[in-house]
Amino acid sequence: MTGGGKARKPAAGSAGPRISRRAFLVAGLAAGGGLLLTLKFAGKASARDGRIGAYITIAPDGIVTIVAKNPEIGQGMKTTLPMLIADELEVEWKSVRVKQAMLDPIYGPQFAGGSLATPLNWIPMQRVGAAARQMLITAAARTWGVPSAECEARAGVVRHRPSGRALTYGALAGKAAALPAPELDSVTLKSPGNYTIIGKAIGGVDSPAVLEGEPLFGIDVTLPEMSYAMYEKSPVFGARVVSANIEEIKRLPGVRDAFIVRGSEADAAIKMGLVDGVAIIADKWWDADKARRTLRVDWSPRAVPGQSTQAFERQAEQLSQAPPQSILRRDGDVDAALAHAATVLEASYAYPFLAHATLEPQNCTAHFEHGSVQIWAPTQDPRAGAKLVARTLGIDPDRVRVHMIRAGGAFGRRSYNDYMVEAAMISKRAGRAVKLLWDRTQDLQHDAYRPAGFHYFKAGLDASGRPIAFRDHFVTFGHNGRVASSAGLPRDHFPAGFIPSLEYGQSMIELSAPTGSMRNPGGNALAFAFESFLDELAHAGGRDPLTLRLDLYGPPRAFAPPPPSYGMRIPPFDTGRVRGVLELVAKESRWSRRNRLPKGTGMGLAFYYSHFGYVAEVVEASVNPDGTPKVHKIWAAIDIGRQIINPAGAYNQAQGAILDGLGQALHMAVTLENGRIVQRNFDTYQLLRMREAPPVHVHFLRSDHDPTGLGEPALPPVLPALGNALFAATGKRIRTLPIDAHLLRATAT
């Protein structure tokens, strides 16, 4: 595994994401006489906007405590964000201790999602460190009565160059804290050549504690006088409790209490709010879980006919025969272009609903007391959770305190706080602290699912094999006539804008199950359909799938970016960066050998742009005798800008995302039957296992742009790249996920 590729010229008009807000620092004395810095942004505070902050505390012994403001869900931000501060602060990593923030408006946005932590915090976190460094230098200069310019800071020590005098940060912290904080915009950041921590492979700050088995995760939270809670909900989404044998449950051993909880609103199931259920409170979780086996609940309704995967497939097929219910985009005249095409291709693609299946099931510990509630939750979006709890319990948001607890995986699941509001309500009703823990079946059957979808493609090629007409009739899912969460097709999705005659139409199937964000929402599904069909077009036109893509994207140029969001300037889409990763992955995988592979082995290629990241992947695969795909090796070329902040985390995220995608391609699917999810555990909802994990070679292309996030962008291309490789290996086209071994069995060699 090596970082590859050389830096390239920035494209014209390109600008990395930058925080546009004016910032200022507040400094004060921390407990123990250390320096405490709070980064705030001026202006009105709002949910995602407004003030952000970070704390630095320097103890007299030189130990620097840096607050990690965002949730840690395995994406490594508890390590990465403090690295940015520590480097500019000029301290050694070994003297840094990291402290997890609580949810607090002082920190501004605190969430894990959209691969946004890096682009949002890259500059601000460095400025926090640089400002503190500047204050420490000023404190030393004043102590010695010398100009600051004659002093420099390194490894936690300020030195006066001419005299050689030195003072440690620990000795200076108290004095520095009394100084006025500099304007954050005015602080000078180091040149990248002087980085001492950024760019180094740094191990996760919690890793040693994880390996000692210390209680770090939500499921490990223990409070004095705490009870355990189970919350039984109907597997049929939206069902209400008619009655339950509560009195019988209350008499069971270990059970303290049991009661019916009413959902907060009619469509709470779709909104991932509080839904009807029965709470069982016990002295031990096992007692509560055992009591569930005696629990009998009369639900209404008990089934929702038509809400079944098989019915959806029939509906999609029918909808595809009719014109789309709505047109999302129409460029040129697709019918006319198809009439003139040398080759016309039609194909339909389908992918299933997916559950997130974080290995740590949803859980939350809550203590409601005197009209306030404290929450200990593994959550990606603690602020949204606090609001949901406040609204549902009818208390002021200031009365919800959220401790952000390390999450055993998230993948988008913990952007929803249904488990948090359940725990809060149960604690309020029970009048005591409770730890709510779902079992695996509840976790699989109560999720915000990655939506299934169907694509009916038709495209035309000219005599040279170039696509001139492209149509997608996308059949997706909706609630009451509105597209379900994460179930949309962006109107600018590639190849829109790159093929003159193009039409995206959409039809909708009504869905009773909630959907939502899953690692690379949209992309994790759309990439498979679009990049597989593009491969079909390449083969039909006799073109190399690599050169067809290079031709379609065309010469290097940057497109006008969308308006800023999250206070961040959005970098423009740059076809030069597409070309860069395509060429790099072709070189590293030796794409040119693809026609000289042994019979039955194939290579497939795909590219996807998402979350500001440019990722091209190649898969080499064959087929096992039982028809299952055998993936030999995967190569990825990734452009997320000039600086990989923590290579240890970055390679891990990229490899993990790619193998996550491979698991989706090979196994993952949940199905609906009469309004409920069928799968109950990992026997029927299979995840990738060790034996199926091939080597993954990751290469970063360091283009001259500010760094962007990596949790999500590496996932999508592997799905189509695998399908395209299997086509090259067998001549069978994968158009439905997960991959059906029966389809490939006959081709096995």
Added chain:
Amino acid sequence: MRYSILVNGRRRSIESDPDTPLLWVLRDDLHLTGTKYGCGIALCGACTVHLNGVPARACVTPISSVGDALVVTIEGIGESEWGRKVKDAWLALDVMQCGYCQAGQVMAAVNLLARNPRPSDEDIDAAMNGNICRCCTYTRIRAAIKRAAGLPTTDTLQVQT
């Protein structure tokens, strides 16, 4: 029922129903929460502990069946030579992402190495296939096991801690 079990070299006494899985005794009675719940039916390996040195799924091991077996959990595995080597390798290669499965992974890896100090890729795949890592850190787990065994690895990214 009252049970007395040997956990990480210490005798522990608990009051429990006979059918309570060892997992919940460890977690909720003894507050040894390093062993994790993932599936409850021995499909994911997150709850892997050693009973007399052999990996067992604590989520399906009733407390009544533990008897005099030596129970070792992630909290105690570092006392053994392989336990220490495996943990060191895990840190050197920064294996974990979320970390939730890693206690189980370590317990499985220690047993593999104790049985087979020079495992091949196939040996590793076979021994580790029962342990799901949802973050898919599999390639690093494979490399870390080799590193613990003193075998050459392809993943050479060393980290600072």
